[in-house]
Amino acid sequence: MRVAVSGFKGRMGHEVVKTVLREADLELVAVLDHEPKEKNIREIAEFNALDVPVYGNLSEMLETVKPDCVVDFTTPKVGYSNMKTILEHGVRAVVGTTGFTPEQITELRAIAESKKIGALIAPNFAVGAVLMMQFAQKAAKYFPNVEIIELHHDNKLDAPSGTAVKTAEMMAENREFIKQGAADEVELIEGARGAEYEGMRIHSVRLPGLVAHQEVIFGAEGQGLTIRHDSYDRISFMSGVALSVRKTKELETLIYGLENILD
Amino acid sequence: MRVAVSGFKGRMGHEVVKTVLREADLELVAVLDHEPKEKNIREIAEFNALDVPVYGNLSEMLETVKPDCVVDFTTPKVGYSNMKTILEHGVRAVVGTTGFTPEQITELRAIAESKKIGALIAPNFAVGAVLMMQFAQKAAKYFPNVEIIELHHDNKLDAPSGTAVKTAEMMAENREFIKQGAADEVELIEGARGAEYEGMRIHSVRLPGLVAHQEVIFGAEGQGLTIRHDSYDRISFMSGVALSVRKTKELETLIYGLENILD
Amino acid sequence: MRVAVSGFKGRMGHEVVKTVLREADLELVAVLDHEPKEKNIREIAEFNALDVPVYGNLSEMLETVKPDCVVDFTTPKVGYSNMKTILEHGVRAVVGTTGFTPEQITELRAIAESKKIGALIAPNFAVGAVLMMQFAQKAAKYFPNVEIIELHHDNKLDAPSGTAVKTAEMMAENREFIKQGAADEVELIEGARGAEYEGMRIHSVRLPGLVAHQEVIFGAEGQGLTIRHDSYDRISFMSGVALSVRKTKELETLIYGLENILD
Amino acid sequence: MRVAVSGFKGRMGHEVVKTVLREADLELVAVLDHEPKEKNIREIAEFNALDVPVYGNLSEMLETVKPDCVVDFTTPKVGYSNMKTILEHGVRAVVGTTGFTPEQITELRAIAESKKIGALIAPNFAVGAVLMMQFAQKAAKYFPNVEIIELHHDNKLDAPSGTAVKTAEMMAENREFIKQGAADEVELIEGARGAEYEGMRIHSVRLPGLVAHQEVIFGAEGQGLTIRHDSYDRISFMSGVALSVRKTKELETLIYGLENILD
Known part of the structure; x- marks a missing residue:
């Protein structure tokens, strides 16, 4: 072409x-x-x-x-x-x-x-990130208990990342609503349980040396499913x-x- | 019902x-x-x-x-x-x-x-394992460079696991054939590069304390995509x-x- | 004996x-x-x-x-x-x-x-958990940028876990004080950056299927060091x-x- | 100075x-x-x-x-x-x-x-890699069951990496000798169980997008301990x-x- x-x-x-x-x-x-x-x-x-x-x-x-x-x-x-x-x-x-x-x-x-x-x-041409979001959306139908950990370099100003929120939105469309964690759970230090989005939790790690990474972790009785994308370079x-x-x-x-x- | x-x-x-x-x-x-x-x-x-x-x-x-x-x-x-x-x-x-x-x-x-x-x-009712295999098969179309690490308890006799081989088969159907690794790579100790299946590599870890786990790791320029399933109990x-x-x-x-x- | x-x-x-x-x-x-x-x-x-x-x-x-x-x-x-x-x-x-x-x-x-x-x-006989804490304490001397992710089953009431706080205390003794993350970082959703302890961040994941797990992630220019302990059984x-x-x-x-x- | x-x-x-x-x-x-x-x-x-x-x-x-x-x-x-x-x-x-x-x-x-x-x-100034090796050596005293997974870009010619072999040597000095895996385990595909070094196993993953990474995974009844180093840049x-x-x-x-x- x-x-x-x-x-x-x-x-x-x-x-x-x-x-x-x-x-x-x-x-x-x-x-x-x-x-x-x-x-x-x-x-x-x-x-x-x-x-x-x-x-x-x-x-x-x-x-x-x-x-x-x-x-x-x-x-x-x-x-x-x-x-x-x-x-x-x-x-x-x-x-x-x-x-x-x-x-x-x-x-x-x-x-x-x-x-x-x-x-x-397309706002995002990262095939790997798009696959991660698609897979997360599909898995959320069968595993409604899910948390997101996104990890970026420590110059990033906003938390959670846009990709994390987009992933949570896509999962929410396909997921039975559950407010996760124990009903009477207590944060001994504020923020420990992360950001809440439709009952799911998002955690933002910021460290030098990191670029742009995200893990979506599903948990169910006796099993876990994790989807991770690592992006190092444009x-x-x-x-x-x-x-x-x-x-x-x-x-x-x-x-x-x-x-x-x-x- | x-x-x-x-x-x-x-x-x-x-x-x-x-x-x-x-x-x-x-x-x-x-x-x-x-x-x-x-x-x-x-x-x-x-x-x-x-x-x-x-x-x-x-x-x-x-x-x-x-x-x-x-x-x-x-x-x-x-x-x-x-x-x-x-x-x-x-x-x-x-x-x-x-x-x-x-x-x-x-x-x-x-x-x-x-x-x-x-x-x-169904030979396997583990929804998480089946999703892992489906996701791996789809990703293999876009990321032909992939290795599998499967981890089981150390009483397991056969390596690689049936699930690892099944995953590799499913990816092979959807993946452009590539013989992975450098063309002239050398094993200083035999077996370091794992088992070969259609150009992909499978590594079997056996340790006490583990149950049944598998990671499928895709790599491409500037990014990685990992899908992991952990099974703890029937x-x-x-x-x-x-x-x-x-x-x-x-x-x-x-x-x-x-x-x-x-x- | x-x-x-x-x-x-x-x-x-x-x-x-x-x-x-x-x-x-x-x-x-x-x-x-x-x-x-x-x-x-x-x-x-x-x-x-x-x-x-x-x-x-x-x-x-x-x-x-x-x-x-x-x-x-x-x-x-x-x-x-x-x-x-x-x-x-x-x-x-x-x-x-x-x-x-x-x-x-x-x-x-x-x-x-x-x-x-x-x-x-001893309040804790888990050799692996104690080693994780010792290693984290030592690494914190050389890598002051560190975050803890602790993951437990979703019946656990308190967050962060006692082990996470103990780990943070031990690192604080040995670590140059740094308030981590960008100076002007913003939480778009409250709690995204986790719990703060002496400038370090702790994130608590709660999902069914998990038992008791902890990751201590250190980041520095060009490298990362992670120490993880998984506990499945007493x-x-x-x-x-x-x-x-x-x-x-x-x-x-x-x-x-x-x-x-x-x- | x-x-x-x-x-x-x-x-x-x-x-x-x-x-x-x-x-x-x-x-x-x-x-x-x-x-x-x-x-x-x-x-x-x-x-x-x-x-x-x-x-x-x-x-x-x-x-x-x-x-x-x-x-x-x-x-x-x-x-x-x-x-x-x-x-x-x-x-x-x-x-x-x-x-x-x-x-x-x-x-x-x-x-x-x-x-x-x-x-x-010093042949190696990577503080993180040196700490990983020290921690692995110490842990091997208490957890003799251990496998190494090292992951590098796919241009690397030799497997396992020098760091992996050095780590295994350091652990061997401090570890009770155990030949790992089931006594009668069988490789259905040759190489699945990796390279053997003093009864420990080393697995070498080679994928584009990776730089230089190593995981040392210890397993024991009811627990696991993992030490990982990621190196992205000199x-x-x-x-x-x-x-x-x-x-x-x-x-x-x-x-x-x-x-x-x-x-």
């Missing part, structure tokens, strides 16, 4: 460029950034052996290069209008920005369907991006969420 | 009796064993507050008591003929013995379908038995394998 | 009897209980192959049987007076009850030293009791705490 | 320079390399704000700068002669190269003692280097092995 990367100078876009170059069935045909000073990617030391045009204007790039798919990692502000432009040109799109409203998604899906092309928006998102690019060839609609293409 | 338990003096059958007594929507209406000396379960000290007839003949029990479902934990030898008798009497059956041939399963399924009743045969099988009994009401065929009713 | 067991009908005492019988170098010479109806342990079905006298009076037992060591698992009330009686008879003692005052310990130690015999009082205390009995032969004083004989 | 770094252009030496700059009580007073083209470290872009002389000759540096301590990360070939030169100048030394013979160590220790200065040679060695530099001030001899200064 002939792939263009929009936002190629950002941290994620930069990884996407390297991923497209590495994957045998993907070809890098153009890159795009806001007011670039380069004309060709070879002007960047790291890519001096390549010959790929750099564009500052999305429509011009789409009309000139005619890629099979555009991968867009820009900002919530321009993500929506970029995707609209891409789809209206009849080109497949994989977008990694957040902040789309339901109305915007509905509108974009209608365009994708009228053009009969595939598109995917490179972990790239297999999800490559998977999404390939998947757009099979689709004639817009999908929201990586979980909906993991079958 | 009105439930009868066949093989009620065996270790599993005994747990099933207690489970049926504990679950509010299940009623124990009869128990069966080979040449029992008791006429009523109340003659057994543990159950002296109950009033449940004991039978030595399956057909007699089915015709007299007319249960909604029979749970059978006997031996591979009699499991097949018991199930046939139960189904021919138009009674639902949950059978926990192994050793059925494909032909026997086909024959029994035909009877269940002609009688329009549900039936289930009571862990009972939620799977109760689930199966209830499920037979919804079915009009015979299902082989607990995994096929976990949706 | 010729060993007598005081409080042999209690849950712990009963395990001690079985342990003394199992260990080749220990011989069971007498058992003691409050107003026993048996004269000999053989009157108890489980021990019908033995021939060991049962006593109701400690002094009588000490004078008649002259054991090398008495193991006492009774109650805090009588533990002190029992130990005093035993030591005054010049007999070694291992006592597993809690509630001794510092004055009582000083007094008993003086008796042991004047008689030149060994004695040991039988785990018995190796500590046997170790203590043997150790009294080498001592000419009273030791408080199993940790002080683990060198 | 006034510290000089020898081999400052190597990967470890470079980290040591950054560590000395970061630690408030350490001052970088000189750096040394083989035939350097720079005269001052400020000629290197990363360090352009500093003013530290670069030397190509060790004796000249020692005589001109008179540091309190030299940290040397060079090669086994020059490590010995460098250390000898440093000590003979009456300067403390911390050396991170391997390959010293016992005779060389004895000779160097004699010099350190005659000069009444501290020195340390920065993890730096706290051990800083600790060693400070320790040389307290010593009047040469110590071999970081474990001997962790009290």
Whole structure:
């Protein structure tokens, strides 16, 4: 597939460029950034052996290069209008920005369907994290007693993590409500039993040396089931991006969420 | 549901009796064993507050008591003929013995379908273990690099465990073949890299104090995904038995394998 | 060694009897209980192959049987007076009850030293748990960033567990004070960051199927160190009791705490 | 302390320079390399704000700068002669190269003692890994049933890892010999039970995404004890280097092995 990367100078876009170059069935045909000073990617030391045009204007790039798919990692502000432009040109799109409203998604899906092309928006391309959440959701149907331990580096400001809350939400949809722990349990030191979400408990560990980790622990009479995801590096998102690019060839609609293409 | 338990003096059958007594929507209406000396379960000290007839003949029990479902934990030898008798009497059956041939399963399924009743045969009723295997199979599609560590008490004779091999088989069906490890890796001490199964590696730990545990560890650039099941006690099988009994009401065929009713 | 067991009908005492019988170098010479109806342990079905006298009076037992060591698992009330009686008879003692005052310990130690015999009082005979606490204390000197996760069955009423608090106390003695986590971290759901003890965090998980488990997780730039203890059964205390009995032969004083004989 | 770094252009030496700059009580007073083209470290872009002389000759540096301590990360070939030169100048030394013979160590220790200065040679500065090995050695005395699982990235060629074998050696010194597993256990697939070392078993997991990890799992009746070290980055060695530099001030001899200064 002939792939263009929009936002190629950002941290994620930069990884996407390297991923497209590495994957045998993907070809890098153009890159795009806001007011670039380069004309060709070879002007960047790291890519001096390549010959790929750099564009500052999305429509011009789409009309000139005619890629099979555009991968867009820009900002919530321009993500929506970029995707609209891409789809209206009849080109497949994989977008990694957040902040789309339901109305915007509905509108974009209608365009994708009228053009009969595939598109995917995902706030999270970590296949492993998405599988962890899916598995947790399924297990919660059979094991309503569950606690989450999420572990991050100690610079992280918010607790619990967004992934932990999302996991708890997904489990709550599928789980018989139980308020966990003994009915008359007592916290000798406040906070020992963690954060409560729909009767489940979430514990946030913060330590130097850690990156982003989560354990979902289910307990039942005589058994336990644990699902753990460890994320060390943003490179972990790239297999999800490559998977999404390939998947757009099979689709004639817009999908929201990586979980909906993991079958 | 009105439930009868066949093989009620065996270790599993005994747990099933207690489970049926504990679950509010299940009623124990009869128990069966080979040449029992008791006429009523109340003659057994543990159950002296109950009033449940004991039978030595399956057909007699089915015709007299007319249960909604029979749970059978006997031996591979009699499991097949018991199930046939139960189904021919138009009674639902949950059978926990192994050793059925494909032909026997086909024959029994035909009877269940002609009688329009549900039936289930399962070699393993541990919901947690079955979920672990299902999750591992799904993840193997996206993460072909995977190793299994199974840990058991040190009286266990065979290594790897049956569950580990079953898990590896299920993953192999869904996984791109990769021979794992460095191409030129060297074992300085023989066996360090474990048992090989289709390019995957299985490691068997045996220690006193352990019961039955398994970890399936997936690795990819920048991330890891681990699924672990801990089994401490055969009571862990009972939620799977109760689930199966209830499920037979919804079915009009015979299902082989607990995994096929976990949706 | 010729060993007598005081409080042999209690849950712990009963395990001690079985342990003394199992260990080749220990011989069971007498058992003691409050107003026993048996004269000999053989009157108890489980021990019908033995021939060991049962006593109701400690002094009588000490004078008649002259054991090398008495193991006492009774109650805090009588533990002190029992130990005093035993030591005054010049007999070694291992006592597993809690509630001794510092004055009582000083007094008993003086008796042991004047008689030149060994004695040991321990609130906890789980060698593994004591090692975990010792290791955690030592590691805290080099890794001041540490969190504790303790996991127990969901009938446990208090959180954090006594062992978790004891571990934190021992680490605090040896650890440079740090208030962990980001200075401006925010709990989006109250309790997410757990209980605080001297700047460290303790998280209490409660799930069915669990028994008593604890993880102490240290984090530093580029590395992590984790110490975990799993306790499944009170039988785990018995190796500590046997170790203590043997150790009294080498001592000419009273030791408080199993940790002080683990060198 | 006034510290000089020898081999400052190597990967470890470079980290040591950054560590000395970061630690408030350490001052970088000189750096040394083989035939350097720079005269001052400020000629290197990363360090352009500093003013530290670069030397190509060790004796000249020692005589001109008179540091309190030299940290040397060079090669086994020059490590010995460098250390000898440093000590003979009456300067403390911390050396991170391997390959010293016992005779060389004895000779160097004699010099350190005659000069009444501290020195340390260590093949491994990872405090966490050293603590793991110490704890494992101690626990092996009480828990002779133990298995090691070491997990590394899948480019690693040798299995088991050097750390795993070193850990097993240290445990063997302190452990009652037991051949683990059931006497008549059978490997259904060869290698399942791992590598054998003195009756203990070692399992080597190799997966992409992993760095360097090790678990030592002890099992006994009713309990388990696990010690795990995770190493993500060579920065993890730096706290051990800083600790060693400070320790040389307290010593009047040469110590071999970081474990001997962790009290």
